[in-house]
Each structure stands twice: as structure tokens, then as C-alpha cells.
Amino acid sequence: MNSDLLAVEKLKKHFVTARGTVRAVDDVSFTAKEGETLGLVGESGSGKSTVAYTIIGLHAPTDGKITFGGQDMSTGVSKRSRALKRSMQIVFQDPGTSLNPRRTIEQILSLPLQVHGIGDRKGRRSSVIELLRRVELPADYLFKSPHMLGGGERQMVAIARALATDPRLVILDEPTSALDVSIQAKIINMLCGFQEEMNLTYLFITHDLSLMRNVASRVAIMYLGKIYELAPTEDFFERPLQPYTKMLLSSIPVVLPEEEAVKPSRIVSEGEIPSPVNVPPGCGFHTRCPEMEENCDADEPQLVEVQRGHFVRCHKCAEPVTAEIAGKE
Amino acid sequence: MAHLFEGDRLGRRWEGFKKAWYKFSRNPVSVIGLVLVLAVSFLAIFAPYVSPHPTHARTYVNFVEASQPPSGSHLFGTDVFGRDVLSRIFFGFRYSLMMGSVVLALVVIPGVVLGLLAGYYRGTWIDTLIMRITDIFLAVPPLILALAVTSVLTPNIFNAMMAVSLMWWPWYTRLVYGLASSLRNEFFVQSAEVIGASRRHILFRELLPNCVSSIFTKMSLDMGWVILIGSALSFVGLGAQPPTPDLGTMVADGAKYLPDQWWISIFPAFAIMVTVLGFNLLGDGFRDLFALEEI
Amino acid sequence: MVDHVLRIRDLQVEFKVYEGRLKVLNGVNMDVGLGARVGLVGEAGCGKTTTMRCVLGILQSPPGKITGGTIRFRDRDVLKMSQANLQKIRGGGISMIFQDPVAALNPVFTVGDQLTSVIRYAATKRMDKKEIKRRAIKALADVQLPDPDRMFTSYPVQLSGGMRQRVCIAMALATEPELMIADEPTTALDVTIQAQVLRLLNELVEERATSVIFITHSLGVVKEMADWVYVMYAGSIVEGAKKEILFERPMHPYTLGLMGALPKLTGGGMAEGIPGRIPDYLNPPTGCRFNPRCTQAMEVCAGNRPEFREVDPDHRVACVLYGGEADEQ
Numbered sequence: 001m002n003s004d005l006l007a008v009e010k011l012k013k014h015f016v017t018a019r020g021t022v023r024a025v026d027d028v029s030f031t032a033k034e035g036e037t038l039g040l041v042g043e044s045g046s047g048k049s050t051v052a053y054t055i056i057g058l059h060a061p062t063d064g065k066i067t068f069g070g071q072d073m074s075t076g077v078s079k080r081s082r083a084l085k086r087s088m089q090i091v092f093q094d095p096g097t098s099l100n101p102r103r104t105i106e107q108i109l110s111l112p113l114q115v116h117g118i119g120d121r122k123g124r125r126s127s128v129i130e131l132l133r134r135v136e137l138p139a140d141y142l143f144k145s146p147h148m149l150g151g152g153e154r155q156m157v158a159i160a161r162a163l164a165t166d167p168r169l170v171i172l173d174e175p176t177s178a179l180d181v182s183i184q185a186k187i188i189n190m191l192c193g194f195q196e197e198m199n200l201t202y203l204f205i206t207h208d209l210s211l212m213r214n215v216a217s218r219v220a221i222m223y224l225g226k227i228y229e230l231a232p233t234e235d236f237f238e239r240p241l242q243p244y245t246k247m248l249l250s251s252i253p254v255v256l257p258e259e260e261a262v263k264p265s266r267i268v269s270e271g272e273i274p275s276p277v278n279v280p281p282g283c284g285f286h287t288r289c290p291e292m293e294e295n296c297d298a299d300e301p302q303l304v305e306v307q308r309g310h311f312v313r314c315h316k317c318a319e320p321v322t323a324e325i326a327g328k329e
Numbered sequence: 330m331a332h333l334f335e336g337d338r339l340g341r342r343w344e345g346f347k348k349a350w351y352k353f354s355r356n357p358v359s360v361i362g363l364v365l366v367l368a369v370s371f372l373a374i375f376a377p378y379v380s381p382h383p384t385h386a387r388t389y390v391n392f393v394e395a396s397q398p399p400s401g402s403h404l405f406g407t408d409v410f411g412r413d414v415l416s417r418i419f420f421g422f423r424y425s426l427m428m429g430s431v432v433l434a435l436v437v438i439p440g441v442v443l444g445l446l447a448g449y450y451r452g453t454w455i456d457t458l459i460m461r462i463t464d465i466f467l468a469v470p471p472l473i474l475a476l477a478v479t480s481v482l483t484p485n486i487f488n489a490m491m492a493v494s495l496m497w498w499p500w501y502t503r504l505v506y507g508l509a510s511s512l513r514n515e516f517f518v519q520s521a522e523v524i525g526a527s528r529r530h531i532l533f534r535e536l537l538p539n540c541v542s543s544i545f546t547k548m549s550l551d552m553g554w555v556i557l558i559g560s561a562l563s564f565v566g567l568g569a570q571p572p573t574p575d576l577g578t579m580v581a582d583g584a585k586y587l588p589d590q591w592w593i594s595i596f597p598a599f600a601i602m603v604t605v606l607g608f609n610l611l612g613d614g615f616r617d618l619f620a621l622e623e624i
Numbered sequence: 625m626v627d628h629v630l631r632i633r634d635l636q637v638e639f640k641v642y643e644g645r646l647k648v649l650n651g652v653n654m655d656v657g658l659g660a661r662v663g664l665v666g667e668a669g670c671g672k673t674t675t676m677r678c679v680l681g682i683l684q685s686p687p688g689k690i691t692g693g694t695i696r697f698r699d700r701d702v703l704k705m706s707q708a709n710l711q712k713i714r715g716g717g718i719s720m721i722f723q724d725p726v727a728a729l730n731p732v733f734t735v736g737d738q739l740t741s742v743i744r745y746a747a748t749k750r751m752d753k754k755e756i757k758r759r760a761i762k763a764l765a766d767v768q769l770p771d772p773d774r775m776f777t778s779y780p781v782q783l784s785g786g787m788r789q790r791v792c793i794a795m796a797l798a799t800e801p802e803l804m805i806a807d808e809p810t811t812a813l814d815v816t817i818q819a820q821v822l823r824l825l826n827e828l829v830e831e832r833a834t835s836v837i838f839i840t841h842s843l844g845v846v847k848e849m850a851d852w853v854y855v856m857y858a859g860s861i862v863e864g865a866k867k868e869i870l871f872e873r874p875m876h877p878y879t880l881g882l883m884g885a886l887p888k889l890t891g892g893g894m895a896e897g898i899p900g901r902i903p904d905y906l907n908p909p910t911g912c913r914f915n916p917r918c919t920q921a922m923e924v925c926a927g928n929r930p931e932f933r934e935v936d937p938d939h940r941v942a943c944v945l946y947g948g949e950a951d952e953q
Binding site: 086093112161 | 341518520521522523524526527534535538539621
């Protein structure tokens, strides 16, 4: 029975700006078990990237708790121990800017080894060559600069860099969104291989639901800073409950007729996504929800477990459960 | 893989150099700049050996030869003391280049380091402290500050260099601050933070290399400016003192004799122009040199 | 008799760089009929954008150089046109929508300013300010922007990504072009907004019978947007067919590889990508450029470039598997 490696409790991250408080992450809770891939899906303003950055320490949480391997780490990266930094890594979304264009691949990959004292100076070059080999890149890439590599190769270097410290948790923020389909397949397969080999836990963020279907064991969908549905992958895709989930699933362009068949019927989204500075009152999704009811713009729904492992934030979907709970009290 | 690419290092360096030359030489004007700078530097370094009358650079008087127009024996003529203008110009290059080099050597490192710190710590008290001090220095017109400093101290070339240095460093801080504060939020810097790299590493190994192009370009253009300001100070008598063959002093001394003995003033002025032009053109070339090639 | 808006035949383009000559385009063949919706699918670096730049006459001329082929727009040879005539075409005949609406709109001018300058520039007769403004507001309403009058005085930075892209569409259509080129117009947008914008584009294009070339790397999107699809690889078109036929019976091994590499919404794990990498344009493979990666490659594939020929009605392929004499290189 795999233990919870990562636990996020009521996490909040607010940014105070001239235009108001941006509630980027507003009460998010979830856990990730060792060896699993937890998927995080959402559109712009959903807060999925902010969750990732807060977990990795680039932001300090405004409120809430983050626990990793039993240790509390609800602080920014500068206050974290070196051992903690070693066991958690991130692969960023834009391969163009996640590698310093003015450094060579060798320098980029040596950095984590150097910082964490892995191996000695002499052995470093061969360690770097070994890292390159694991991501199927030739050894002479040592001397190249990132701008000489294609997007897919840069991302492979970023992945190699993340794996260099032998971490336990790797956050992947849209790792293949900027890449072509054929390269994406290669990288995802590589990532799955690493996961098995090293018993890694992945927090996988993407807006590509077809991809999510094939990589995640559980999926959470975020909207305006909150989780609106969290379920095991099959339940999420085949029996979505939240209207937003259904809307998203129905909007994806697919190729095969059998894919078309599993999509929920087309829900046309009207209107723009609200900004996290101005979250609509009550349920944040009510302005675009086709199934909006009376109290949706006043009362905020809570995230409740409607079935085993399947959580939903919606007045309508959660009715039977909340009624049951209310009845019991 | 026993040798692990060690032996190849020279080969790679040479390839890198060839590629750099290719990028630089795309623009013929930059090459002209390089040629001018190299020529001026050569003349400056080897002045005692290449100038026709090296002794004229110091105290020398020969009234028989005084105020001769350009001729075979004196290509640029002689001044009122009979000194060969051409030779004095060669020695004058020494003082100009020295002034530029010394000022930049004093100014670039502190200016850049302060800019990196302020940019990386943008939004904190470090940023405010550094940048407000920078603002104060920038608010004073450079020449005025230099004049003020040199008039308080004894006028000589050394003090002129100090004065110019004092008001030059903020420009580097400003430049690097702008670059560093925008680079600071790039993913590659955040990666380094997440990995746990030290602040020193982030400032000097991640941020600084991305500023180098702008810094070098500015340094080249600044050589020209510093030389001009140094010449201006000398022109008003606050820099190099006679008989030092500083170009600005030569222009000042010769100005009284315009337009009849034009060569005493015009040639040194022309020499200043050529030097500054060379550095300016070279500066443009640096930008091309450091540009990253897209695939 | 002109039945095609655009006809590209065997276009070849080279780029001069330090290391030598990049042979970027190696025989592009494309036909765009009147009022047709043509999709151009290809991965990064295959040359789609370069091709479109040639069509518009905006290829950067050193270092780029057109070394062969023809482009006929309305039966006039674009490659031989003067700059003045090209400008007229760019204004009136062909217009373009770019991938990044942030970069395509000038941040210091209002939406109204930018729209009216386009209208004024493309006007065939003199119009007074009122008339131009009226047309601009109508254009904004046509792209379903809420409150067109307020939109007219807004700055691009005040708009969301989806709205900005609609403004770009309005600008592209304001000149009443015969051909509109849309270069990955929805790649930067969220999924639900993407669905909205694509639907809008379809409606508009149908109303005005404009021909469209829709460039994308997403097969799903092209399935929704195009009637005819061209697949491009490493500088040449490898397959072109009516949409239904292409998806039902793809022929070229690259097309098959692309479709195979797509993650399926129905799950089933990630397929293998296409082995190998895109070719080095300095020393591209001889013959068919896909042959080093092709699972069905034969000896003859490295010999002569396969001819792009009609193999079935409404179905053209450049592959020796489907017979035909190979081209002389």
C-alpha cells in the first residue's frame, strides 16, 4: 500500500496587485501517492501552474499546508533544506527559456550534480554523458548550446536535469505542450519508463485532455483557483459529473470516431473566462454553466466525495450526498 | 570513451573563434571599426618606435621649426614650439586609450555587480537602496560633476580619470538592472533556484552571461565617450597639463592659432574623431558577435 | 479560366547560413480552390510558415532564397511580381492571421485605430471617417465581440486572448480577401475558447466564400476546419486529400505515423512516436526525406524524390509505395 508522498491541505496563494487581489490558488487540497501520476487540468486563470510553483517553492503559500514525505514544507524555496530541494524537481513548460541560452548542455546538467555534491569534479563529465544517454541524446551534445537544439531535445535535457538528483517527486508543467505530436509520444514514453524505473511520483499538468487520459492515474480539474472535480482517470473521462468538466471534454477536437463517441454531447461555452481578480460570487463557474440553478450565484459549493474517490464541487451534482449528510446529522 | 573529449578542446575553441569572426564580419562597417581601433592601439603602444620625432612628445623647443605647415618632414606640421604634431598625436593616443581603459576598468565591475544585485532583488530594500543612489549620481550632468571634482582637486590627468569614473558607474548599474530584473523571472533562473544553486551562481553564472552582450557593446561605445569627455576636460585645462601630448590639450592649445595655423588644432581633433568612430563602429559589431543564431 | 485561388508548384527555398545552405523547401505542391477550406498539417520546422511567407512575398531575402518552383495567385505569378503589386495583393487579395494575437496587435494603438487603418488601406473607393468607423464596428460585431462600440476604443492589453484573436480575424476579413491564411490561430488559446473561435471562423468563411489555408500541427483541429488536407514533412508535401478520405485511408507512412502518435481520448496508453528525428536541412537525406525514419523504406527511396501524384480520386501522395515513376532529383 503506497503511502501519500505529497499532501496539500487548503492551499492558498494570493497575489496582491494594483488591480486587486489575484486569488490564483484558493483552497486547494489533494494528495499524491508514491509512484502515481496525479493529473492537474485547467484553462488559463485556473491556478494549476501556481499550485505547481507553490509546491516547488517558487512562491511561499499565503495559507495552507504542504507536506512532503511527512515533512512540512510550506515555505519558499530559499528556506527549504537542501535535501528537500534534491527530492523534488520541476520541468517547465517552455523549453525555449528553461535552459540558459548562454550555457552549454554540460554546464546545465552539471549544476544539480555540483550543488548537491553528487560525484566529484572528475567524474562529473561522465555522469553528464550518462544523463544524456538516458534521454537518448548523443554525448557530443555536451558542448552544444540550447539554441542549437530542437524543442523536443531541449525538453529532454530539462528532464535529464530534473532526474539528475534522483528525486522522488517531479512536477511536469505542460512538458509537451510546445512540442509536436511525434516528439510528445517519445517523451511521454520516456517519462513513463523513468517513473517505473525510479518509482517516481509525477504531478502532471496539461490542458490536453487526450494526453491526460493516457498518463494520469487520477485527474483533478481546476477553475479559478479551486478544484472542481477530482476522480480516478476512468471515472473522470467516462462519467464526468461537473458541468465544467463536461464542457471541457466536449470541446476537444478529436480524430477518431470512437473518440468522438466517448465525448459528452457538445456544450457550447459562451462568454469569456473570468479573471482570478474578479472571481464570481457563489460558484465561480456559474457565469458559464449551462446547468445553473437558483443558489449557484450565492452559495459556494464545497468539494464533496460523491462516490469512492470521486470528488465534485457542484450544488447540483452533490445534492444527494449533501442531503444524506444533512439527514444524518 | 576514455579521453572524454579532452583532446578536442583546442579544435572546438578554434571552431568557436571562426564562427565568431563570421558573425562579426557580416557587417563590413564593424570590421572598419575594428581596423581603426587596432590601428590606434598599435600607434599608441608603439609610439616611441613608430613616430618620426619621439622626443617631441616631451618638453622640446625648437623655434626654428615652429609653426611649419604640413610638409615632407613633418606630415602634420609643427606647433608653436616646433614640436611635430604627428608624433605628438601618436603619443596622444596613449593618453586617450589609457583614460578610457582605466575609467572602464574602475567602473564596469562595481557598476555591473550593483546592477545584478539590484535586479535580482528587485522590489526589496536592496533594489531601492542601490537604485536611488544610482539615480542621484545620474541626476548630475556628467561634465559638470567632472568639472566640480577636478576643480576642487589638483587638475591633472589622474584626477580627471577619477572624476569621470565617479559619474560613469551608474550607467552600468542602470543597464544591468534592467536586464537582470527581467531575466530574473525566466524559467532558467527559477530552475537554478529550485535546484538549490547559490546566489553567487545565479548572479554570475546565470544572469551575467545574458548581460554580456549589452555590457560589451556599451563598453565599446563608452570608450569613445570617455575619450571625448577626457578631451573636453583637458580642453578647459582641468585634465592633462602641458607638456603632456593629450589630444584634448592639443586642440585647446592650437585653437588660438586658427585659422592660420589650422594644422595645430585640426589634426588632433581629427585624431579624436577617428578614435571615437572606431570604437563606436566596433560596438555595433559586438552586438552582432554576441547574437544567438537561430536554427 | 481560373478555378484556383492559389497554385503552388514544386516550390524550393534555401537559406544561407554559416555552415552552408539549408535546403528548407524541397518541392511544395498545393492547390487552393475558390472558397475552399484547406488544412496544412505539419510539425515544427517542416516549412509551413516559410511556404506562406513566400506566398505573401515576405520571405526574408538574404538569407532566404527561392531556388525553384512557381506560385500563382489568381493565375498571376507571385514570384515575378514587383513589390508594388505584391503590396496590393497583401492588402486586398490575401490576408493572414498569426498564431500569437499578443504579438500581432500593436499595444499602443486602440483596436479601433488598427482596424480602421486596415479598412482605409484596403479600400477600393474613398470613404469618409464615419463610414470607415461604421464598417469597423460592424466587423467587430461580425466576429461576435460583445459591445463592439466599447471594443472600438479599447487597447489590446485590455482584452483576453480569445478576444484579441477575434480582433485579428476581424482585421483579416476587413479587407475582403480572396484568400485568408490562418497560421495556428488557436494554438495559444484555451480549449473552450479555441472551440468558440474555430466555430466562428467556420461561420465567417462560409458566409463570405473566402478561401482559407488553415495551418496547424493538430490533426483534430484540421478535421473540424478543413475540407481538404495537405500533410507536410521536411520541406515538401507528402500527402494531400479530401478530408474524409485522408482520415479514412491515410497512405503516406508519415501520415500514418502522425495519426498513430496521437494520444487517444479513449485511453489505451501512449503509442510509439515516429522513430528518428527531423532531417538536418544542411545535408538532407537523398530521395524521399522521410526515408531514414520510414518503417517501410526501400532502396529506391533514397534514390530519386518521389513524385507527388494522384493515386486515387481526390487523393495525392508522394511515395513510391503507391507506384509511379520517381522524379528526377
